[in-house]
Amino acid sequence: MKQYITLSEEVRQAKEQGKPIVALESTIISHGMPYPQNVQTAREVEQIIRDHGAVPATIAIIDGKIKIGLFDDELEMFGQSKDVAKASRRDLPYLLATKKLGATTVAATMICAEAAGIQIFVTGGIGGVHRGAETTMDISADLEELAQTNVAVICAGAKSILDLGLTMEYLETKGVPVIGYQTDVLPAFYTRKSEFPLNIRADDVETIASTLKVKWDLNLKGGVVIANPIPEESALDEEYINGIIASALKEAEEKHIKGKDVTPFMLAKVKELTEGKSLDANIALVKNNAVVGAQIAVSFNSIK
Ligand code: PSU
Ligand code: MN
Numbered sequence: 004m005k006q007y008i009t010l011s012e013e014v015r016q017a018k019e020q021g022k023p024i025v026a027l028e029s030t031i032i033s034h035g036m037p038y039p040q041n042v043q044t045a046r047e048v049e050q051i052i053r054d055h056g057a058v059p060a061t062i063a064i065i066d067g068k069i070k071i072g073l074f075d076d077e078l079e080m081f082g083q084s085k086d087v088a089k090a091s092r093r094d095l096p097y098l099l100a101t102k103k104l105g106a107t108t109v110a111a112t113m114i115c116a117e118a119a120g121i122q123i124f125v126t127g128g129i130g131g132v133h134r135g136a137e138t139t140m141d142i143s144a145d146l147e148e149l150a151q152t153n154v155a156v157i158c159a160g161a162k163s164i165l166d167l168g169l170t171m172e173y174l175e176t177k178g179v180p181v182i183g184y185q186t187d188v189l190p191a192f193y194t195r196k197s198e199f200p201l202n203i204r205a206d207d208v209e210t211i212a213s214t215l216k217v218k219w220d221l222n223l224k225g226g227v228v229i230a231n232p233i234p235e236e237s238a239l240d241e242e243y244i245n246g247i248i249a250s251a252l253k254e255a256e257e258k259h260i261k262g263k264d265v266t267p268f269m270l271a272k273v274k275e276l277t278e279g280k281s282l283d284a285n286i287a288l289v290k291n292n293a294v295v296g297a298q299i300a301v302s303f304n305s306i307k
Contacts, residue, residue, distance in 0.1 A: 011072025017058035023304035026116035026124040033106035042082035055297030064105030110148035125296035131170030149226040150177035157296040160190035190232035212302035237287035
């Protein structure tokens, strides 16, 4: 796999010096947020990670290589170009072989991070079991990746465009720990709470770091979800956002949106219906995850 990986100079030095590194995905840039907020957020998230003592590594597929750490003009390209494929596990071989541009999802970012020796990954929200999956079978490849790839994903839970109950059942079946950071219940992305209790709560990052170490020391393969609620002041009203999500889901169904297009469609539609409020919330929660993710990376790096 090594021949397909290119490290940025910043990441290469960080590895050489044994510094903590935090992986970041690029689908959130190319397909999760509009331009120019996507690029601006990506830059700010990288800086937050540096300010908290770790080194950011945004991951993407460029010119037949898995790039670990992007240049500023590459971030800009992923933010602007309409010609970037959404790259999940299944897409990596073809995109690398044909030297196309690919923005990595949570699943693909986990694969690339693990291959580059990075165990901590910060994002906004993970994919999951979609509502109606009992007939559509729309279950994100992110969940299968969490079942098998040794990377911890810091997120704000999963969006209620998904079936959160089924998503939790799936993760339980696959043996993926879901750790609530200072919370007893699964956060629902735009809101701090959901009706789903968590089995593990951690109030400090050291507990999370040591739990990761023990899991992988035990050779229990797979990832860990660290669910970090959106800051109170940025959270949206639950009834309000759930109403919007219901209308967006209805429209997705009427327009026969399927497969990999479902999540980007829903994100863009919810943004439109909330007049940008969902985007502001999304940006705030990713930055908050960057703080916690960097702290976990620093702690994990000191004990691993
Ligand atoms: N959730 C978000 N923003 C995103 C995504 C999820 O709030 O950008 C992206 C992530 O890259 C995630 C992917 O891995 O969507 C899941 O897509 P799918 O449901 O098609 O697996
Ligand atoms: Mn899907």
